[in-house]
Amino acid sequence: MTLAGKVAVITGGTSGIGLATAEALSARGVKLVLHGRRREVLEQHAARLPDCAVLAGDVTDHDTPNRLIALAMERFGRMDIAYANAGLIHAAPVESIDLDALSEMIRVNVDAAFRFAYTTAKHFKAAGSGHLLMTGSVFGTKVRPNAGGYAATKYAVEALCEALRMELAGSGVRVSVVEPGLVRTDLHRDHAVRPEVVQNIPQPLLPEDVARAVVFAVEQPAHVLVPRIMVLPSVQPV
Numbered sequence: 001m002t003l004a005g006k007v008a009v010i011t012g013g014t015s016g017i018g019l020a021t022a023e024a025l026s027a028r029g030v031k032l033v034l035h036g037r038r039r040e041v042l043e044q045h046a047a048r049l050p051d052c053a054v055l056a057g058d059v060t061d062h063d064t065p066n067r068l069i070a071l072a073m074e075r076f077g078r079m080d081i082a083y084a085n086a087g088l089i090h091a092a093p094v095e096s097i098d099l100d101a102l103s104e105m106i107r108v109n110v111d112a113a114f115r116f117a118y119t120t121a122k123h124f125k126a127a128g129s130g131h132l133l134m135t136g137s138v139f140g141t142k143v144r145p146n147a148g149g150y151a152a153t154k155y156a157v158e159a160l161c162e163a164l165r166m167e168l169a170g171s172g173v174r175v176s177v178v179e180p181g182l183v184r185t186d187l188h189r190d191h192a193v194r195p196e197v198v199q200n201i202p203q204p205l206l207p208e209d210v211a212r213a214v215v216f217a218v219e220q221p222a223h224v225l226v227p228r229i230m231v232l233p234s235v236q237p238v
């Protein structure tokens with residue numbers, strides 16, 4: 001299926017997986033609406049990528065999903081792909097877990113992602129077509145010590161995607177969850193020890209590796225659904 005002329009709304013579009021996906025879609029002629037907090041970074045992307053509108057703000061603001069849809073409709077007259085990708089990680093042992101950071105992670109990874117998913121799914125259902133994607137994680141299928149809260153947010157994403165897939169089957173709306181293993185991005189910027197060292201993964205994925213998987217899912221013809229797509233560094237023992 002040709003993607004040229006389609007419109008994608010992506011949260012967490014300033015960096016990492018969201019940005020790499022935006023670039024890969026843009027190279028195939030997709031028009032973009034990107035969201036993130038860093039306004040200057042978004043403006044740089046908008047200046048560089050053709051047909052790219054941006055909205056800066058906190059994804060936990062309740063009006064964000066509707067504002068993003070409105071921007072897509074105003075600038076491009078349609079929305080075909082909605083990607084709930086913004087996220088963060090707070091992982092720590094029992095003695096040092098920061099409960100405020102944990103709550104913030106739950107607000108971004110679950111509350112905001114769910115609001116975005118339901119709002120865009122409603123729009124797609126009314127339109128009779130569209131593709132909703134959410135970034136889960138390999139930690140949405142297994143847990144590890146010290147990261148129970150993060151894994152729980154990604155298990156929640158898995159559960160929502162599965163239910164929405166069933167609910168929307170036959171409606172023309174497709175739902176996919178993207179499950180990366182370790183990716184070299186800014187996600188772990190606050191970690192004292194790099195996760196590739198902790199997990200003994202000398203060569204993590206690059207954001208572009210995940211973006212290729214997203215493109216594979218969205219460019220399938222309308223009768224084909226890729227419900228979940230796990231992408232791992234080849235040495236990650238999952």
Ligand SMILES: NC(=O)c1ccc[n+]([C@@H]2O[C@H](COP(=O)([O-])OP(=O)(O)OC[C@H]3O[C@@H](n4cnc5c(N)ncnc54)[C@H](OP(=O)(O)O)[C@@H]3O)[C@@H](O)[C@H]2O)c1
Nearest residue numbers: 012014015016017036037038058059086087182183185187
């Ligand atoms: N890196 C990995 O190993 C890995 C593995 C599996 C899954 N993931 C998932 O992949 C997704 C993207 O992360 P990434 O690895 O690409 O890291 P990243 O480069 O840090 O990207 C995170 C994105 O989320 C946005 N974001 C975070 N909090 C936000 C908030 N409150 N409001 C608005 N935007 C917010 C950031 O934008 P601003 O900073 O501009 O606000 C940024 O664009 C996340 O859901 C993450 O859980 C990552």
